[in-house]
Amino acid sequence: MAGVKSRLTRDELKELQYLLGSKHFSLLYKGSVHGFNPNTFHCICNRQGPTVAVAYNNSGYIFGGFTVQSYISSGACLRDEKAFLFRLKGKGGELSPMKIPVKIAENAVYDHSSYGPNFGNGSLLLLSQNIAAAATSANNNYLFNATDLHGNDLVLVECEVYRVEDVGDFLCSPWRRVTWTSGEREKIMEEIRTFKPNLNSVSQFRVLILGPVGAGKSSFFNSVNSVFWGYVTSQAIAGSDHASVTMQYRTYALKNGRDGKPLPIVFCDTMGLEEKTGAGLEIDEVPNIIKGHIPDRYQFNPSATVCPDTPGYIKNPSLKDQIHCVVFVIDGCKIEILPEKLEDKLKQLRRKLNKFGVPQLVLLTKVDEICPSLEEDVQCVYQSKAVEKQMRITSERLGIPLSQIVPVKNYSSELELRCDVDILILTAVRQILRLAEGYLCNFPLENPSKVLTKDLYSEA
Secondary structure (H helix, E strand, O other): OOOOOOOOOOHHHHHHHHHHHHOOOOEEHHHHHHHHOHHHHHHHHEOOOOOEEEEEEEEOOOEEEEEEEOOOOOOOOEEOOOOOOEEOOOHHEEEEEEEOOOHHHHOOEEOOOOOOOOEEOEEEEEEEOEEEEEEEOOOOOOOOOOHHHHHHHHOEEEEEEEEEEEOOOOOOOOOOOOOOOOHHHHHHHHHHHHHOOOOOOOOOEEEEEEEOOOOOOOHHHHHHHHHHHHOOOOOOOOOOOOOOOOEEEEEEEEEOOOOOOEEEEEEEOOOOOOOOOOOEOOOOHHHHHHOOOOOOEEEOOOOOOOOOOOOOOOOOOOOHOOOOOOEEEOOOHHHHOOHHHHHHHHHHHHHHHHOOOOOOEEEEHOOOOOHHOOOOOHHHHHOOHHHHHHHHHHHHHHHHOOOHHHEEEOOOOOOOOHHHHHHHHHHHHHHHHHHHHEEEOOOOOOOOOHHHHHOOOOOO
């Protein structure tokens, strides 16, 4: 509704989004603008689909009700199993969300032109007789304490009705808990800065990044780098060509800022995986990378794998030169249409890596394209049904546990950093470090490189 602003603050809106499991609302009706008139309400809000009515009183309470049914002035009760009453703010105007689900779905909403939003045929009535007031009555359609809902203050200072655009696209509560604050962002950054390998012979964890062409391997490194540099930067070559943009084996040591100390992680980037034989990274190259035989800036040759006679070949790598964790970067939008040959390549790689005992993590990229509602704010990523679906499909197709799949959004078009995107990226990095640390726990403190070569690689 152009020119008319919502009364909800940003924090109140987020709480309402959380209760509804929805992200996008459109303000349809505002009592102080359109008048507190039931007929006007129906003229504006009929046939609008799912709506949420929000009432405000002088005591600071914010309360209301939600229905997926369209108002049509039918003069009858509408059945709605998903309807509920709610409170966003309670006594003193403190945020204290409360949700009251419908008990008798057949009487969820009374749709009559003489009344405004009427939940439970009188359980909660907003707008009646052209006055800015609410009314409640005790019946079995909704069970609640009136004092808890609105503090027994029925005089309204405002009443708003919003169309809920994406109802059903989000879960009511996140299935993974994440704290989305700047303080949490700094906390995870400090945890990463101070993370140290548990072996003195290893100063940094080496992480190999694998994935199909265009999935966002190099972009992920650039995004992590950007978070610690404090602005969006691009050190590794990234792009969206049909063939691999990365042609060399590159190792990227992260720093805490442009002139800061090294972070305890080195990303190892490779050519992208391709469906065709003889194109992209060959599976036979991967064991040499894992073992630490391939030097930085090695130029891949799809027609010939590296061998001891290859210039720069590292003949006796130590544990610090080898890979401690492998990250698969997968485009979340394409997992369902992943070519069969490419899927087979990924599964072959998984089998090889399992023989080495190297832990693996999947980064599911482009979550904002999987669910466009996340484009402006990824805080509801673990409430998005579309993202959860793609994560489960990835788990099934690649045979990797859901606990080892994390969604991310790389910086691609943005010019400035965002706290929510940073937290998603940092959470992924922290999980990588934890997996790598667990891997190093497999080795005794004395002479670990000898144990690695003899025991883990003998059958690979």
